[in-house]
Amino acid sequence: MKRRALIILAAIFVIGSILGSVAVSLDRAPSPVSSSVGTSSVSTSVSILASTPPMGWNSWNKFGCNVSEDLIRQIADAMVASGMKDSGYQYVVIDDCWQVDRDSNGNTVADAKRFPSGIKALADYVHAKGLKFGLYSDAGTKTCQGRPGSRGYEYQDARQYAAWGVDYLKYDWCNTSTQDARSSYETMRAALEASGRPIVFSICEWGTSRPWLWGNGIGNLWRTTDDITDRWEGKSKPGADCCSLGVTDILDRQVGLESFAGPGHWNDPDMLEVGNGGMTTAEYRAHFSLWAILAAPLMAGNDLRDMKPEIREILTHKEVIAVDQDPKGGQGQRVRKNGSLEVWSKELQDGGRAVVLLNRGTEAGEISASWEDLGYPSHLSAKVRDLWQGHDLGERTGMFAASVAPHSAVMVTVKP
Numbered sequence: 545m546k547r548r549a550l551i552i553l554a555a556i557f558v559i560g561s562i563l564g565s566v567a568v569s570l571d572r573a574p575s576p577v578s579s580s581v582g583t584s585s586v587s588t589s590v591s592i593l594a595s596t597p598p599m600g601w602n603s604w605n606k607f608g609c610n611v612s613e614d615l616i617r618q619i620a621d622a623m624v625a626s627g628m629k630d631s632g633y634q635y636v637v638i639d640d641c642w643q644v645d646r647d648s649n650g651n652t653v654a655d656a657k658r659f660p661s662g663i664k665a666l667a668d669y670v671h672a673k674g675l676k677f678g679l680y681s682d683a684g685t686k687t688c689q690g691r692p693g694s695r696g697y698e699y700q701d702a703r704q705y706a707a708w709g710v711d712y713l714k715y716d717w718c719n720t721s722t723q724d725a726r727s728s729y730e731t732m733r734a735a736l737e738a739s740g741r742p743i744v745f746s747i748c749e750w751g752t753s754r755p756w757l758w759g760n761g762i763g764n765l766w767r768t769t770d771d772i773t774d775r776w777e778g779k780s781k782p783g784a785d786c787c788s789l790g791v792t793d794i795l796d797r798q799v800g801l802e803s804f805a806g807p808g809h810w811n812d813p814d815m816l817e818v819g820n821g822g823m824t825t826a827e828y829r830a831h832f833s834l835w836a837i838l839a840a841p842l843m844a845g846n847d848l849r850d851m852k853p854e855i856r857e858i859l860t861h862k863e864v865i866a867v868d869q870d871p872k873g874g875q876g877q878r879v880r881k882n883g884s885l886e887v888w889s890k891e892l893q894d895g896g897r898a899v900v901l902l903n904r905g906t907e908a909g910e911i912s913a914s915w916e917d918l919g920y921p922s923h924l925s926a927k928v929r930d931l932w933q934g935h936d937l938g939e940r941t942g943m944f945a946a947s948v949a950p951h952s953a954v955m956v957t958v959k960p
């Protein structure tokens with residue numbers, strides 16, 4: 545009898561503690577995460593980071609391997625002075641080529657000519673500006689530019705990054721031979737966790753093994769395509785299947801991925817080319833509008849020290865950025881396509897919609913967004929505001945239409 549009572553008591557205790565821990569983990573996890581991740585502590589901390597799409601700057605698109613501590617300091621200064629920091633940009637990320645070797649203990653060695661003060665001092669400088677600091681490595685034996693990769697050194701590298709004060713890691717996929725993508729990224733995720741420092745983890749395997757299906761709970765963002773290039777459309781190698789894509793080619797590859805994005809885990813259509821000189825101002829405005837409606841990470845890729853006013857105006861546009869950073873975290877979708885004329889719509893936290901009318905073609909066109917396309921009944925009256933013009937267009941019922949110039953976008957909010 546006594547034994548039975550003890551067993552019942554023990555069972556009550558076990559069930560109670562299971563329920564207790566479920567309640568705790570629900571409390572701590574603001575958004576649902578994949579159950580396929582090994583431990584709940586991994587998924588919990590991933591979902592807290594990057595609750596809205598990360599914003600910052602990355603060296604690759606403009607500077608390639610030409611990176612140095614002087615450049616990074618100047619970029620950090622410019623991020624503050626230009627108003628970008630005030631608009632929400634925070635991560636300053638050095639892409640490939642900061643590293644040259646490993647020492648006899650296996651520690652990554654930074655290029656001493658380009659980074660004579662060392663990475664820690666540079667991270668401290670960036671932090672002192674109220675910004676965050678990011679680095680790049682690769683899941684394979686070497687990076688895409690042949691520098692040491694993290695394969696086999698994941699925990700050592702993660703500890704090193706944490707000791708330097710790294711807040712963001714972009715992790716590439718070159719020289720990975722037969723490695724499995726998911727488990728390779730899981731290893732570095734676990735190593736970052738073990739480092740004890742919250743580090744945003746940017747998966748960069750170009751969409752090859754469909755990271756949107758497994759990346760939630762491992763990374764905070766994952767590239768969905770090959771690299772962007774500074775042009776409106778077309779591949780940089782005509783006829784080839786790889787390697788660089790224009791803005792509209794990348795855009796097409798985001799269709800169908802909407803449901804995989806959300807707070808803490810974003811589809812990444814690659815960094816911005818705004819201001820790099822290959823497109824017109826209207827094309828850059830459209831590029832930025834589309835990345836915002838996609839809830840894409842906004843990583844500027846231009847020279848912040850030398851921005852034309854119209855470029856600065858695009859990158860710091862608070863109302864467009866607010867669409868990207870909307871706390872609901874939904875990714876916009878293409879709701880209508882008529883040849884080169886398209887309507888993209890994104891649900892906002894307040895029940896409104898952000899809408900991009902996109903003209904991909906070479907002639908001006910009239911584009912209309914019907915309320916039904918936006919998921920509203922057609923009798924509804926809603927306030928329409930043109931975001932780039934910064935003015936209210938008044939109440940509309942049933943639809944909104946505008947004439948859109950070639951290679952351009954009009955961006956509005958529709959608020960019932």
Ligand code: GLA
Pocket residue numbers: 604639640687688689716748770771
């Ligand atoms: C790959 C990535 C790019 C960049 C380069 C650096 O191509 O996709 O974003 O990081 O490597 O070598």
